[in-house]
Amino acid sequence: MNAATSRRRSGVPYAARVEAAVKVYGSSATAVTALDDVSVGFPAGRFTAIMGPSGSGKSTLMHCAAGLDTLTSGSAYIGDTELGSLDDRRLTLLRRERVGFVFQAFNLVPTLTVAENITLPMDLAGHRGRRGRQDRRARQEQLEWTEALIDVVGLHDRLHHRPAELSGGQQQRVAVARAFAGRPDVVFADEPTGNLDSRSGEEVLGLLGRAVRGMGRTVVMVTHDPVAAAHADEVLFLADGRLVDRMAAPTAEKVLDRLKAFDTRTTSDGAAADIAASGDQSDVQSDVQSDVQSDVQSDVQSDVQSDVQSGVQAGTASGTASGTASGDQSGTASGTAPEGARP
Numbered sequence: 001m002n003a004a005t006s007r008r009r010s011g012v013p014y015a016a017r018v019e020a021a022v023k024v025y026g027s028s029a030t031a032v033t034a035l036d037d038v039s040v041g042f043p044a045g046r047f048t049a050i051m052g053p054s055g056s057g058k059s060t061l062m063h064c065a066a067g068l069d070t071l072t073s074g075s076a077y078i079g080d081t082e083l084g085s086l087d088d089r090r091l092t093l094l095r096r097e098r099v100g101f102v103f104q105a106f107n108l109v110p111t112l113t114v115a116e117n118i119t120l121p122m123d124l125a126g127h128r129g130r131r132g133r134q135d136r137r138a139r140q141e142q143l144e145w146t147e148a149l150i151d152v153v154g155l156h157d158r159l160h161h162r163p164a165e166l167s168g169g170q171q172q173r174v175a176v177a178r179a180f181a182g183r184p185d186v187v188f189a190d191e192p193t194g195n196l197d198s199r200s201g202e203e204v205l206g207l208l209g210r211a212v213r214g215m216g217r218t219v220v221m222v223t224h225d226p227v228a229a230a231h232a233d234e235v236l237f238l239a240d241g242r243l244v245d246r247m248a249a250p251t252a253e254k255v256l257d258r259l260k261a262f263d264t265r266t267t268s269d270g271a272a273a274d275i276a277a278s279g280d281q282s283d284v285q286s287d288v289q290s291d292v293q294s295d296v297q298s299d300v301q302s303d304v305q306s307d308v309q310s311g312v313q314a315g316t317a318s319g320t321a322s323g324t325a326s327g328d329q330s331g332t333a334s335g336t337a338p339e340g341a342r343p
């Protein structure tokens, strides 16, 4: 696929997209089709929300679009880069340099300070290849960007604290800043407010919105919450692994009405999907997350470990270092987050 086809008719390019995406988990009798021929693009400089009943394939779509998981068939692109064409090393680099992540569990590195957590992806990217070429101007730009991010997340007075010393909302704001730190093409957020009270949730959503509208970034967010979805420019609705609807200029009310249609349909079908109940994230989701975690972890562990150890903070335990790249979420899975860092 070339650059022309990665553009929408309106001329706005897609930061990420999937074409005829199919994802089947398992095989034969136990096979589950999580994505069933989905084609969708996430326009650059826009905020897109993905909604749908539990098990409808939202996280799967996000993980496949972000290069955290592979499609069974079809294609996924970040910009014009087709992810299936990349070997593991390139995919790891792409995730690190062009994609940011925010997860429901904040996944900060517990042994690093707020400032170190925020700059980690960029430190890694810098250490990995741009170091020699990075001139003073680029460094200055990066510094200004980081300052702007820290301003936006409003954590100037917490920069030298560790995650366990922060509230859940503050931790997630750090995670948001970290996701944007390396100026990725797109930030994917999977239920970023799922563990937050409504006020902290609003703050995080406000941040995501400002990153898009004030800083020109691109956000794709999975959420169960109509109020959260109303922060987006457009909401995509999935059901049974298919894209079934989309809504521009969403309001919480309109989104809620649309979701009720799922409830009515599933209730009359006698199906178990319950959008309201699924807000507390299913076991499946955590299964997916741990799968992804271990994949990503094994991809980047050695790189990240040595980067962290040499470049950021000597003595960082290997278990914690494994969850540090922007594409990683292993802090929780590897059991390294202290109790206080957990939601």
Ligand SMILES: Nc1ncnc2c1ncn2[C@@H]1O[C@H](COP(=O)(O)OP(=O)(O)OP(=O)(O)O)[C@@H](O)[C@H]1O
Pocket: 025, 026, 032, 033, 034, 052, 053, 054, 055, 056, 057, 058, 059, 060, 061, 278, 281, 282, 284, 285, 287, 288, 291
């Ligand atoms: N690793 C896996 N192995 C087998 N089936 C899986 C796996 N991961 C997901 N699935 C199945 O794929 C489907 C989509 O799962 P996915 O996690 O994408 O749903 P979701 O929309 O994100 O749900 P939730 O709102 O509960 O997080 C579900 O039927 C789920 O059971």
Ligand SMILES: [Mg+2]
Pocket: 058, 059, 060, 222, 285
């Ligand atoms: Mg999910």
